[in-house]
Amino acid sequence: MSQVIRSAHKQFDLTVDVVIVGAGAAGLVAALSAHEAGAEVLLLERDPLPRGSTALSAGLIPAAGTRWQKAAGIVDSSAQFAGDIMEKAHGEPDAAIVEHVVGQSAATLEWLCDRYGLSFSVIEDFSYPGHSARRMHGLASRSGEELVDALRQAVEEADIPLLCEAQVTALHATEDGCVTGLIYSRPDGSVEEVGCRQLILACNGYGGNRQLVAEHIPSLSDATYFGHTGNQGDALVWGEALGAAPRHLNGHQGHGSVAHPTGILISWATITEGGFQVNARGERFSNEAKGYSEQAAEVLRQPDGLAWTVFDARIAAITRQFEDFRKAEAMGAILSAETIEELADKAGLPVDALLLTFEQVRACKAGGTVDPFGRSFNGVAPLQSPYSIVRVTGALFHTQGGLAIDSSARVLREDGSALPNLFAAGGAACGVSGNQASGYLSGNGLLTAVTLGRTAGTKAGLNCRS
Numbered sequence: 347m348s349q350v351i352r353s354a355h356k357q358f359d360l361t362v363d364v365v366i367v368g369a370g371a372a373g374l375v376a377a378l379s380a381h382e383a384g385a386e387v388l389l390l391e392r393d394p395l396p397r398g399s400t401a402l403s404a405g406l407i408p409a410a411g412t413r414w415q416k417a418a419g420i421v422d423s424s425a426q427f428a429g430d431i432m433e434k435a436h437g438e439p440d441a442a443i444v445e446h447v448v449g450q451s452a453a454t455l456e457w458l459c460d461r462y463g464l465s466f467s468v469i470e471d472f473s474y475p476g477h478s479a480r481r482m483h484g485l486a487s488r489s490g491e492e493l494v495d496a497l498r499q500a501v502e503e504a505d506i507p508l509l510c511e512a513q514v515t516a517l518h519a520t521e522d523g524c525v526t527g528l529i530y531s532r533p534d535g536s537v538e539e540v541g542c543r544q545l546i547l548a549c550n551g552y553g554g555n556r557q558l559v560a561e562h563i564p565s566l567s568d569a570t571y572f573g574h575t576g577n578q579g580d581a582l583v584w585g586e587a588l589g590a591a592p593r594h595l596n597g598h599q600g601h602g603s604v605a606h607p608t609g610i611l612i613s614w615a616t617i618t619e620g621g622f623q624v625n626a627r628g629e630r631f632s633n634e635a636k637g638y639s640e641q642a643a644e645v646l647r648q649p650d651g652l653a654w655t656v657f658d659a660r661i662a663a664i665t666r667q668f669e670d671f672r673k674a675e676a677m678g679a680i681l682s683a684e685t686i687e688e689l690a691d692k693a694g695l696p697v698d699a700l701l702l703t704f705e706q707v708r709a710c711k712a713g714g715t716v717d718p719f720g721r722s723f724n725g726v727a728p729l730q731s732p733y734s735i736v737r738v739t740g741a742l743f744h745t746q747g748g749l750a751i752d753s754s755a756r757v758l759r760e761d762g763s764a765l766p767n768l769f770a771a772g773g774a775a776c777g778v779s780g781n782q783a784s785g786y787l788s789g790n791g792l793l794t795a796v797t798l799g800r801t802a803g804t805k806a807g808l809n810c811r812s
C-alpha cells in the first residue's frame with residue numbers, strides 16, 4: 347500500500363522543482379503550465395504510455411463563453427455554467443472552486459488550441475442533461491484518446507521529461523507535511539527516488555480500488571469499473587497520511603448506458619434526443635432524463651442489472667459522431683428493425699409490453715399524458731421507424747471525491763490551512779459534483795482535470811521562482 351515516510355533530513359541525488367504524479371489530462375496540462383511558469387518539471391507515469399481514464403473518455407470538456415460557442419451563436423456565461431453545476435450538485439460543491447473552474451474553462455481551451463494546436467469544436471447538435479447551453483467541446487474524433495495523445499505530444503515537443511513505467515509507491519515528507527521526494531518502482535523491479543520542491547498529485551481517484559469503492563460508494567461496489575484500473579486511490583491515501591482533508595468521497599460519475607457485453611459507451615444523446623430505457627420486462631423504470639450518472643444504479647437495480655436503450659435512426663445519425671458508437675455498431679451491439687414487433691423479437695423482449703411502452707412514450711410526447719416517472723417530454727420528437735435498440739448495463743466511471751483544495755489547487759487540511767507544497771488536480775482533488783451520483787454534471791471530470799491542472803502547474807511553477 348502507498349505510504350508516506352517521515353524524514354527530516356532526507357537527501358536526494360536529484361531534486362526537481364515540480365514533480366507531477368500521473369500523466370492523464372490533469373498531469374499533462376499541469377506539466378505544460380509549470381514549464382511555462384519557468385520551472386523544471388518531471389512527470390511520472392506508471393503506464394508504458396500515458397492513457398489514464400482520459401483515454402477512455404469521450405474527451406468532451408465543457409466551457410462557457412468560448413470563441414467556438416460565439417461562432418455558433420451560442421449564448422453562455424460563466425455565471426450560467428456555475429449555476430448549472432451548483433443546481434445539479436444540490437449546492438454541495440465549494441462555490442469558490444466552481445467559480446474558479448468555470449471562469450478558467452474558456453481561457454484554458456483557447457490556450458490549448460492557440461499554444462499547442464488542439465483544435466476544439468463545440469457540439470452543436472444535442473444537449474447534455476443539466477447544461478442550459480451547448481458547451482461541450484471536443485477534438486475531431488470526440489475521443490479521449492485523441493485528447494491525451496495531443497497533450498502528450500505537446501509535452502514531448504516542449505521537451506518536458508515524461509518518465510513512463512514509473513509507478514510512485516511512496517512519498518518522503520517532513521513532520522509538518524512538506525513533501526521532499528518520491529519513491530517509484532520500475533518494471534525490472536528496481537526502485538528509484540527523486541526529490542521535489544513542489545508536488546502535484548494528478549493520479550486520479552480510487553475507482554480502480556475495490557476496497558475503497560466498497561467503503562465510500564457502496565451502491566456501486568459490485569458494478570463494473572469502466573475507468574483506468576491504475577487509479578488506485580494513491581492521492582487520497584498519501585494526502586490523508588499527510589494530514590489533508592478528504593471531501594465528498596461518495597461523489598462519483600456512474601453511467602447507465604454501457605453496451606453489454608461489448609463494454610462500449612453508448613452516448614447519452616440516445617436519451618436526450620428522445621430515446622428511453624426499458625428493462626427485461628419491456629417496461630420503463632425511471633426518469634432517464636435526470637442524468638446518466640445516477641442512472642447507473644437505476645439500471646443495476648433491474649433484473650440481471652441490465653436495460654435496453656431504445657432510439658431511432660435520426661438519433662443514431664447524431665450519435666454516430668462518437669467513435670464509440672461507431673465501434674458499437676461495427677461490433678453488432680446496436681440492433682435495428684422496421685417495426686416494434688421485430689425490434690422486440692431481436693432484443694428478446696416481450697412484444698406486448700414493448701408495444702405498450704412505445705405507446706405510453708408517444709402519448710407523453712404528444713402532450714396527452716404525464717410521465718409517471720416525471721420526465722418532461724415537451725418538444726421531444728416522436729421515435730420513427732426504423733428503430734434501434736442496445737442492451738446496456740450500469741458502470742462506475744470515476745470517483746469525484748478527493749482531497750480538499752483551494753482555488754489555487756493547494757491541498758488543504760481539515761482546518762482550512764494549506765499543506766506546504768502539495769497540489770492536486772483532476773480526479774485526485776475533490777471535484778465539483780458534491781457527494782452523490784446525481785451531482786455529476788456531464789464534463790465535470792475533464793473540466794476539473796484541465797482547469798485545475800493548469801492552475802496547479804502555474805502556481806507550483808511560480809512557487810519555485812519566488
Ligand SMILES: Cc1cc2nc3c(=O)[nH]c(=O)nc-3n(C[C@H](O)[C@H](O)[C@H](O)COP(=O)(O)OP(=O)(O)OC[C@H]3O[C@@H](n4cnc5c(N)ncnc54)[C@H](O)[C@@H]3O)c2cc1C
Nearest residue numbers: 368370371372392398399400403404514772773789791792
Ligand atoms: C468511459 C469514460 C468516459 C468519460 N467521458 C468523459 C467526458 O466525455 N468528459 C469528461 O469531462 N469526463 C469524462 N470522463 C471522466 C474523465 O475521464 C476523468 O474525469 C478525467 O480523465 C480525469 O483525468 P485525470 O488526469 O485526473 O486522470 P487520468 O486520466 O486517469 O490520469 C491519471 C494517471 O495517473 C496514473 N497513475 C495513477 N497512480 C499512479 C502512481 N502511483 N504513479 C504513477 N502514475 C500513476 C495513471 O496511470 C493515469 O495515467 C469519462 C470517464 C470514463 C471512464
